[in-house]
Amino acid sequence: MAEAHQAVAFQFTITPEGIDLQLSYQALNQIYRSGVRSWKKRVSRMRNRVIKGVYPASPSSWLFVVIAILATMYMRSDPSMGLITMIQQHLPLSLHVSLSTQGQTMLSALVFSTLLWLSLILALRFCLKLLLSYHQWMFELHGRVSNTTKVWVTLLRLFSSRKPLLYSYQTSLPHLPVPAIKDTMSRYLTSVRPLLTDPEFKRMTELANHFESNLGNRLQRYLKLKALWATNYVSDWWEEYIYLRSRGPLMVNSNYYGMDFLYVTPTPVQAARAGNTITALLLYRRKVNREELKPSRVPGTVIPLCAAQCERMFNTTRTPGAETDVLQHWQDSEFVAVYHRGRYFRLWVYWAGRLLSPREIEFQIQRILDDTSAPLPGEDKLGALTAGDRIPWSQMRKQYFSSGINKRSLDAIEKAAFFVTLDDEEQGMRGEDPAGNLDRYAKSLLHGKCYDRWFDKSFSIVIYKNGKNGLNAEHSWADAPTVAHLWEYTLATDAFQLGYTEDGHCKGEVDRSLPQPQRLAWDIPSEVQAQVSSSLAVAKALADDVDCHVFPFRDFGKGQIKKLRISPDAFIQIGLQLAYYRDRGGFCLTYEASMTRLFREGRTETVRSCSNESSAFVKALVNGEAEEQCSHLFRLASERHQNLYRMAMTGAGIDRHLFCLYVVSKYLGVESPFLKEVLSEPWRLSTSQTPIQQMELFDLKNHPDFISLGGGFGPVADDGYGVSYIIVGEDMINFHVSSKYSCNDTDSHRFGAQIIKALQDIMTLLSADTKTSSKGPAQPQAKKLL
Numbered sequence: 001m002a003e004a005h006q007a008v009a010f011q012f013t014i015t016p017e018g019i020d021l022q023l024s025y026q027a028l029n030q031i032y033r034s035g036v037r038s039w040k041k042r043v044s045r046m047r048n049r050v051i052k053g054v055y056p057a058s059p060s061s062w063l064f065v066v067i068a069i070l071a072t073m074y075m076r077s078d079p080s081m082g083l084i085t086m087i088q089q090h091l092p093l094s095l096h097v098s099l100s101t102q103g104q105t106m107l108s109a110l111v112f113s114t115l116l117w118l119s120l121i122l123a124l125r126f127c128l129k130l131l132l133s134y135h136q137w138m139f140e141l142h143g144r145v146s147n148t149t150k151v152w153v154t155l156l157r158l159f160s161s162r163k164p165l166l167y168s169y170q171t172s173l174p175h176l177p178v179p180a181i182k183d184t185m186s187r188y189l190t191s192v193r194p195l196l197t198d199p200e201f202k203r204m205t206e207l208a209n210h211f212e213s214n215l216g217n218r219l220q221r222y223l224k225l226k227a228l229w230a231t232n233y234v235s236d237w238w239e240e241y242i243y244l245r246s247r248g249p250l251m252v253n254s255n256y257y258g259m260d261f262l263y264v265t266p267t268p269v270q271a272a273r274a275g276n277t278i279t280a281l282l283l284y285r286r287k288v289n290r291e292e293l294k295p296s297r298v299p300g301t302v303i304p305l306c307a308a309q310c311e312r313m314f315n316t317t318r319t320p321g322a323e324t325d326v327l328q329h330w331q332d333s334e335f336v337a338v339y340h341r342g343r344y345f346r347l348w349v350y351w352a353g354r355l356l357s358p359r360e361i362e363f364q365i366q367r368i369l370d371d372t373s374a375p376l377p378g379e380d381k382l383g384a385l386t387a388g389d390r391i392p393w394s395q396m397r398k399q400y401f402s403s404g405i406n407k408r409s410l411d412a413i414e415k416a417a418f419f420v421t422l423d424d425e426e427q428g429m430r431g432e433d434p435a436g437n438l439d440r441y442a443k444s445l446l447h448g449k450c451y452d453r454w455f456d457k458s459f460s461i462v463i464y465k466n467g468k469n470g471l472n473a474e475h476s477w478a479d480a481p482t483v484a485h486l487w488e489y490t491l492a493t494d495a496f497q498l499g500y501t502e503d504g505h506c507k508g509e510v511d512r513s514l515p516q517p518q519r520l521a522w523d524i525p526s527e528v529q530a531q532v533s534s535s536l537a538v539a540k541a542l543a544d545d546v547d548c549h550v551f552p553f554r555d556f557g558k559g560q561i562k563k564l565r566i567s568p569d570a571f572i573q574i575g576l577q578l579a580y581y582r583d584r585g586g587f588c589l590t591y592e593a594s595m596t597r598l599f600r601e602g603r604t605e606t607v608r609s610c611s612n613e614s615s616a617f618v619k620a621l622v623n624g625e626a627e628e629q630c631s632h633l634f635r636l637a638s639e640r641h642q643n644l645y646r647m648a649m650t651g652a653g654i655d656r657h658l659f660c661l662y663v664v665s666k667y668l669g670v671e672s673p674f675l676k677e678v679l680s681e682p683w684r685l686s687t688s689q690t691p692i693q694q695m696e697l698f699d700l701k702n703h704p705d706f707i708s709l710g711g712g713f714g715p716v717a718d719d720g721y722g723v724s725y726i727i728v729g730e731d732m733i734n735f736h737v738s739s740k741y742s743c744n745d746t747d748s749h750r751f752g753a754q755i756i757k758a759l760q761d762i763m764t765l766l767s768a769d770t771k772t773s774s775k776g777p778a779q780p781q782a783k784k785l786l
Contacts, residue, residue: 048165048291055168056128056159057121065120066113073109084108125172128159132303133174135598135650139643160302165291169304173600176234177651178227181220184657185212187647188678191608191654194587194615204677211674219664219672226660232601234656237663243476244318244325250455251387252542252714254475256724257445258487259709262429262552262734265467266495267504270422271369273494274463275362275506278336280493281418281461282355284486285314289332296485296597296693305597309478313486316458317414318474320394327477330415337416337520339452340368341424342380344520346412351514358498359508368517369422378524381532384451388535400528409520419460421452426466435551442548442712442736445470450539451532459483467504471711479604480711481595485693488708492697495706546714549737549748553756556763559730564766568727569645569689570638573609574617575762576723579754580685581618584745588684591716594648596656605653607644609687613637621761631769634762684720688713692726700729712736719743721751733759 050059072079088108095104137149185208193201227233243254267273287293288310296305315330334350345368349356356364385393401410413419427441445462447453453460459473473483501507524532558568573592581587590609596602617633647653662675690710692698698706710726715738722738735755739746 048167052165052168052170052291054121055164055172056124056162057117058162062114062117065117066110069109069113069116070106073105080112084112087111124159127155128169128172129174131156131159132169132172132598138646138650156302160304164295164304166288166293166295166307166310167291169295170307170600173304173306173598175227176232176596176599176602178220178224178233179652179657181212181216181657181661183652184654185209185216187652187654188658190612191610192589194610194612195589207674207677211672215665215670215672216661219661219668222664222668223657223660232599234596234660235601235603237660238603238656239327239476240324241663242659244327245323247390249388249390249539249542250318250474251447251450251453251539252546255446255455255472256475256480256711256713257442258471258473258483258711259441259445259550260428260469261491261495261705262707262709263705264495265428267500268467269362269500269504270463270465270467271362271366272358272500272505273467273469274365274420274422274461275358275360276494276498276500277461277463277469277490278349278361278365278420279355279358279498279506280490281486282349283493284489285332285417286355288313296481298598299691299693303598305595306600306602308601309482309603312477313458313482314417315415316477318456318458318476319414320390320397320456322391322394325390325476328414333415333417335412335416336418336420337413337454337457338365338368338420338422338517339383339454340371340422342375343368343371343373344379344382344409344413344522346416346518346520347420348515348518349417351511356514357508357510358506359510360514362506363510363512364514364517365422371519373519376522376524378529378532379522381451381536382522382524383454384532384536384539386455387447387450387453387539389538392531392535396528396531400525405521405523409522412518412520413454414456416457419454419457421448421460421462423448423452423462423464425464426468427464427470428466428468430466438550438709439548441468441470442550442738443543443546445472446546446548446712446714446738447539447543448472450536450543459486479593479595480688480690481693484690484711487711488692488694488697491706491708492694496697496699496703545740545742547739547741547746547748548712549735549752550709550712551735551737551752551756552709553733553735553759554731555756555760557729557731557733558727560763566635566638566766567642570641571762572689572725572727572733572759573641573687574614574634574637575755575758576685576687577610577614578618578621578758578762579751580721581622582758583751583754587615587618588720589681590685591683591687592645593688594645594653596649596651596653598649599651604656605648605651606655607641607648608654609641609644610685611637611640611644613640621765627765627769630765634766682717682720684717685723686713686716686720687723687725690724690726692728704729707732708734710734710736712738715739715746719745721746721748723751723755 054061069079073084078084084105085108088104091104091108095107099107131152134152136146137152140146140149189201189205189208192204196204223233230236246254266276293310295307297303298305312327312329315333317328319326319328335346335348338345338347347364347368349361385396397410401407423444425444427437427444429438429441448462453462453472455472455474457474458477459471462470462472471483471487473480499507561568561571577587577590587610592607592609594605594607596605613633614637617630617637620630620633658675658678662672662679665672665675692708700707707728708726710724712724713722715722718740720739724736726734728734735752737748737752737755739748739751
């Protein structure tokens, strides 16, 4: 829209009398307002840079320091111990000529005050960094807090008394430490013990010892050097080698999805749901840009988490390359890209410098829905290029989308704030088969028709015909908690703040003079159409192989689990171990995602949930040992799992360290049999919890039906399971299970039934033990310390 107005704002005609300028004052006014909005954003960003640059102090503290210095000088005292006089002596000669002696003294005092103020800020930030580097609090039991931790809590509250901006803590967060290689080897061997026979474990121990005493120390030195130089010794390599260098499809293999409310659809009007959803997302973007969001914190504490992942949330696209992809991030765009029935549109969401109202966006979306024009040749399934292998897409993009109308249209998609699909299907828990419909809903969000999503975008929003919505997110730029935070805000803002009229439409007025949404033009040659068909075939084979099962577990939730003094996450993870053992007759390498955002630019670490303790409990329960013994073993397994989770969060994990050592070995051109074997081990059970981070947005007491379904992902191993779960309120846990039909040993519905039975059996065991025995020692509840 902005380009269109710029094109028609200035027109001229050459006449015998000269040049006749024809100015469109309406267009010029809109350009002016758009420019004013842009400058306001720049001023706001400059202001925020100053505020967060001096945090935990405030800009106004400079004035306090200046007044204090001048006051002491007025009392004929020199607080600078001669430094003000020294500064005065070194002032430029021109100032000595133009200023009086008193003026020179005042200027020198201002310079000294500013330097003193900056020094105090650096000292405060250093102290805050030291405070945030203390992690012992996480390992202390509730009710047994050390005096050191009590003093630390007091100091941290004092330093956090000023309201921070979103990125205020970034420079004060500590760097991720490099674990000692001896510790990593010991933890690794402990983690694989339940998975190996005695001869296999002996062989692996020999490999680990040989690596530690030889090549490992050499690789470790390079890694420590990187840790001294880089902000985070893991994050850049993790992003590049785990995500961007992958040449397989993003769809299913990497991208993940988020769902709408389980029981409620705020409106059945597709255009209206799109209007409110798009508005809520743009309001969130505004909060991110203005840094008005509160920094994320460890639940129940004042301890901040790294917010770096928010920076590339909007206006970001992963572009394909021959060897590696590139994440491209642009400045805020004033439009979104929309797909409907094979056509692509550019929808401007700003007009004359203001954000369109939800009703106006609904009006524009309805125009797209009512558009009966046919797709251009090759346009309808063009998105399949983003769903297939990366190398063919890279070749097509370079050869056929680097100039002309194809480039302009592709730019409109890639530079859009985000991507929107207006789906012509209905989804959700509905009809005569609500459980089966949830499974189809998950598959739709995970891969759709393989061509009606733009899988390269940071995230794509899907609005279904019946008003249900959801999202599909690309993984390389951020992890699920960051997207979940965005989605929580979107759902809550849509349902509780923006709302709808009685007939299901968005609230507000409509300016019907808004220009039509812009159809994107394409010139798709036969070679591209052939590749689209090929990519679609690859993507469809992958999509058809995915078996998704989504189910709410309503027997009990975290409320009843906590009454047993057990961590809900540990309870579920041990339940998954029991379910897998019953399903497959053994144990497997298990991945649980843990965050490392206590550190600057931290992302994730792996919690190896299959431990000696959890396997001992599972075997005891399956073999029918005494309830007291099984209950005792369960509590040991729970304590072990909680400790593993805390170690991962505090930088003492195993897998990121081993991964980085492997990368260093590749750079040095040396082979390590130990690292090669470790990094080739399949994760047959990959799990993740989607935490609810903003409970204050949802009033589950007055609106109990507005509960989230969470989200899920595809299986990591061809012969394994992907399990995502979200603990909702006190009485529900929603599960998402995925596997592949092509593997005869896996079945998502069968495994879902095993999960339900495992959780029920463990609850029965612990409840019976609680009734017949005295209370045992309380479980660690570090999150309640603060």
